[in-house]
Amino acid sequence: MAEPETDFDRRPDPEAxxxxxxxxKSGRLCVFLGAAPGVGKTYAMLRRARSTRDEGxxxxxxxxETHGRRETEELMAGLEVLPRRKVExxxxxxxxxDIDAALARKPQxxxxxxxxxxxxxxxxxxxRWQDVDELLRAGVNVWTALNIQHLESLADVVSKITGVSVxxxxxxxxxxxxxxVVLVDITxxxxxxxxKEGKVYVPETxxxxxxxxxxxxxxxxxxxxxLRRTADRVDDQMVGFLRQGAIEGPWAxxxxxxxxxxxxxxxxxxxxxxxxxxxxxNAPWIALHVARPGDDEQDAESVKQIHDALHLAERLxxxxxxxxxxxxxxxxxxxxxxENITQIVVGRSRASFFGRLLRRSLTDEIxxxxxxxxxxxxxxxxxxxxAEKPHRFQPGSTQWAGAAAATLSVxxxxxxxxxxxxxxxxxxxxxxxxxxxxxxxxxxxxGPAILAAIxxxxxxxxxxIDPRYQFTIRDxxxxxxxxxxxxxxxVTGMLASRVREYSQFMRTRAESxxxxxxxxxxxxxxxxxxxxxxxxxxQIQKSLDARCVVLLVPNDGDLNLSAAWPPLDALDPGExxxxxxxxxxxxxxxxxxxxxxNVRFQFRPLSTTRGVLAVAxxxxxxxxEPLSAxxxxxxxxxxxxxxxxxxxxxxxxxxVKAAALEENEKLRMTLLSSLSHDLRTPLTSIxxxxxxxxxxxxxxxxxxxxxxxxxxxxxxxxLSRFISNLIEMSRIEAGAVAPRREFVEVGxxxxxxxERSRKVFPEFNVSVSLSQGxxxxxxxxxxxSNVLFNLLDxxxxxxxxxxxxxARREGxxxxxxxxxxxxxxxxxxxxxxxxxxxxxxxxxxRKAGTGLGLSICRGLVExxxxxxIAQSPAIRRRGTRLVLRFPIPEQPQQGKAA
Numbered sequence: 001m002a003e004p005e006t007d008f009d010r011r012p013d014p015e016a017x018x019x020x021x022x023x024x025k026s027g028r029l030c031v032f033l034g035a036a037p038g039v040g041k042t043y044a045m046l047r048r049a050r051s052t053r054d055e056g057x058x059x060x061x062x063x064x065e066t067h068g069r070r071e072t073e074e075l076m077a078g079l080e081v082l083p084r085r086k087v088e089x090x091x092x093x094x095x096x097x098d099i100d101a102a103l104a105r106k107p108q109x110x111x112x113x114x115x116x117x118x119x120x121x122x123x124x125x126x127x128r129w130q131d132v133d134e135l136l137r138a139g140v141n142v143w144t145a146l147n148i149q150h151l152e153s154l155a156d157v158v159s160k161i162t163g164v165s166v167x168x169x170x171x172x173x174x175x176x177x178x179x180x181v182v183l184v185d186i187t188x189x190x191x192x193x194x195x196k197e198g199k200v201y202v203p204e205t206x207x208x209x210x211x212x213x214x215x216x217x218x219x220x221x222x223x224x225x226x227l228r229r230t231a232d233r234v235d236d237q238m239v240g241f242l243r244q245g246a247i248e249g250p251w252a253x254x255x256x257x258x259x260x261x262x263x264x265x266x267x268x269x270x271x272x273x274x275x276x277x278x279x280x281x282n283a284p285w286i287a288l289h290v291a292r293p294g295d296d297e298q299d300a301e302s303v304k305q306i307h308d309a310l311h312l313a314e315r316l317x318x319x320x321x322x323x324x325x326x327x328x329x330x331x332x333x334x335x336x337x338x339e340n341i342t343q344i345v346v347g348r349s350r351a352s353f354f355g356r357l358l359r360r361s362l363t364d365e366i367x368x369x370x371x372x373x374x375x376x377x378x379x380x381x382x383x384x385x386x387a388e389k390p391h392r393f394q395p396g397s398t399q400w401a402g403a404a405a406a407t408l409s410v411x412x413x414x415x416x417x418x419x420x421x422x423x424x425x426x427x428x429x430x431x432x433x434x435x436x437x438x439x440x441x442x443x444x445x446x447g448p449a450i451l452a453a454i455x456x457x458x459x460x461x462x463x464x465i466d467p468r469y470q471f472t473i474r475d476x477x478x479x480x481x482x483x484x485x486x487x488x489x490x491v492t493g494m495l496a497s498r499v500r501e502y503s504q505f506m507r508t509r510a511e512s513x514x515x516x517x518x519x520x521x522x523x524x525x526x527x528x529x530x531x532x533x534x535x536x537x538x539q540i541q542k543s544l545d546a547r548c549v550v551l552l553v554p555n556d557g558d559l560n561l562s563a564a565w566p567p568l569d570a571l572d573p574g575e576x577x578x579x580x581x582x583x584x585x586x587x588x589x590x591x592x593x594x595x596x597x598n599v600r601f602q603f604r605p606l607s608t609t610r611g612v613l614a615v616a617x618x619x620x621x622x623x624x625e626p627l628s629a630x631x632x633x634x635x636x637x638x639x640x641x642x643x644x645x646x647x648x649x650x651x652x653x654x655x656v657k658a659a660a661l662e663e664n665e666k667l668r669m670t671l672l673s674s675l676s677h678d679l680r681t682p683l684t685s686i687x688x689x690x691x692x693x694x695x696x697x698x699x700x701x702x703x704x705x706x707x708x709x710x711x712x713x714x715x716x717x718x719l720s721r722f723i724s725n726l727i728e729m730s731r732i733e734a735g736a737v738a739p740r741r742e743f744v745e746v747g748x749x750x751x752x753x754x755e756r757s758r759k760v761f762p763e764f765n766v767s768v769s770l771s772q773g774x775x776x777x778x779x780x781x782x783x784x785s786n787v788l789f790n791l792l793d794x795x796x797x798x799x800x801x802x803x804x805x806x807a808r809r810e811g812x813x814x815x816x817x818x819x820x821x822x823x824x825x826x827x828x829x830x831x832x833x834x835x836x837x838x839x840x841x842x843x844x845x846r847k848a849g850t851g852l853g854l855s856i857c858r859g860l861v862e863x864x865x866x867x868x869i870a871q872s873p874a875i876r877r878r879g880t881r882l883v884l885r886f887p888i889p890e891q892p893q894q895g896k897a898a
Contacts, residue, residue: 034147034148039191042145045111064111082110116168154276162221257345263306536616540635586611683715
């Protein structure tokens, strides 16, 4: 029994809603599609634009090609037209669409004609459709015109129908992602009549066009293509509306296509046919390349074929995938089953004679093993251009060297066989011919090994089997042994060549792993961002033999050249524009990309979860050759590691700044707390005493008035000392304290500090003990006296009512100590009590005072060249001892003391 359908089952398709939301963020694209030039696309677009302008919409003409047609030019009257950008190209001035002016103007709607146009070489984008794509991402609505023959997937079909090669193409995804497609259609007879009337081309050009492109047969075929593609686009829109509205309907299982891309010239045809099938089936598709271990060392022509085919597939809207494995058919089918592929598109393999003898072709293997996946086999053209299929055995090539090695090794084996036959008289010498097979397989691969096996077969028959020096065999058993030798040689050669492939593959992977290990080690040893960048550019240059530059993004948002190896002074304006594009769009630009491909560097973003942190540019020594798969993997891995290291360095810097800010905030809060307590308390006492004297002064006794005045004086002194401490601390931290370096009598400074403390703290008992004959020290007597007074002030607060001051000589130092009889300081806080505003650490838990006194004392003592430490109750039974040490300088002669 079927389960009842719920509202949840009829909910809108989330992917459809997400796609709708993404389209709402960007501009809307309307494509006026025609079957051929002259059907009236520009005319219809401009006429509709005038009506839209009359409705109050801001409409601007960025570029419209009228081709001298008077009716079309009249429609441009009254519409704002942006000036074009003048470009010098091959000695003459041409006018191009100015995308920067369009972005600066940013109207609601802009008209950009001829979508498939190729821009001048120095333009930001090589194609006009890329300019339109940038306008859409900037939120500008665009109307444009396109002929059906300019769609990428139909270029080869149109060329076959009309005999005219289509050079300017537009990816199919542009039409698929368009918001609206308006078909501008007239019959072939009407178009031919317009051509004869001179409404399409001038008479001379029109006559040639009628004889070539503009024939009734060609126009009918192009019209059918335009109608079909428009119908497919309308169907896509209808399906999207149904999904967004959760409207019920019969939904079939989605088709998924897989195009197999290899190094042969037919791969591009496979890609185009797969794109057309995917468009017709409204299905997603994937372009897959399976590389055998060791294929990273294949020739540049094969690498270029693979790169061009994959790049074409990407332009046609495919998802690009690369896998590796020795069983190509098995890898293709394994990937197809994993990704739920319903159809595989593969080209017909052209295996060599020996290849057909040894195994089935890749196409046959896929067909034989694909039980649940349909296979579409694309037939070739029946001919193979010589330029695309170089001869395998070219002088100087690896194959030629392998053939020579196979021949030479068999010849050497024949000579060795003669000697063995003469000395040992062996009954069967065929086994020694396995040696050149194994050696050729290990050094040169399967082809030379098979050649060595065949040469060994005939050499053994000719030289060592009776009748000798003839290609005949008298004894059937010897013939059987020779056949067995050939089979064993073939198997041994295949196994040895496979071991060689895996050895090369593992060596390449080991080198890549070693490269990444060295790079990671270098990055881990980098202590700052500059070292990270230089380590990155040096490693990329070493690994890829390419110049590398890294541009950082400073606080102002622009780009600065931060590292380059080999060294480079600056980038030219085009390269800077490409790097800035990467920063803004977070996509590659420059060499072999769709944005500014004529610059020498390929720029890529160094991105993390926080966005683009920097831009890396790589310049290869051979710009005409594409990157191999191994180079691409290495470059991607190095850039990813660099991005992580840059992010880590920036995070460390931000953490240091955050710690400093936290410390400053903590200091600020402590200062405010201290100020609120140590300023408000004496001010409150002073204000209360003054108020009492003013209101009750005459009614109070003389003794009470004296007590209030003494309280005012005491609190004012306390406030004065606090302000003095703040000023003194700020002078110390600013380096403004410059003590005089003169000879000081320690006893005088001690007596001055004690006398001052007795006046300020009359109830505080201070005992003094000075050794006889204390040497002089270098310092400032006033600063030393202030230090000792602060220590006595501290002892008065925490010392239990009494303190002792000692001064003596210990070795080469003069030691002055102040010891109180209080509860003491915790052992863990003996250093912290010298920090600013720190008032904890006392065993009794009291936190009186500002927390600046001991910090000021340390600053002043160190400024005079001395040291100060605290000793805890762990050393003494009771109280705290603060010990000052000053080095003893060379004493002045008698009578010359300052």
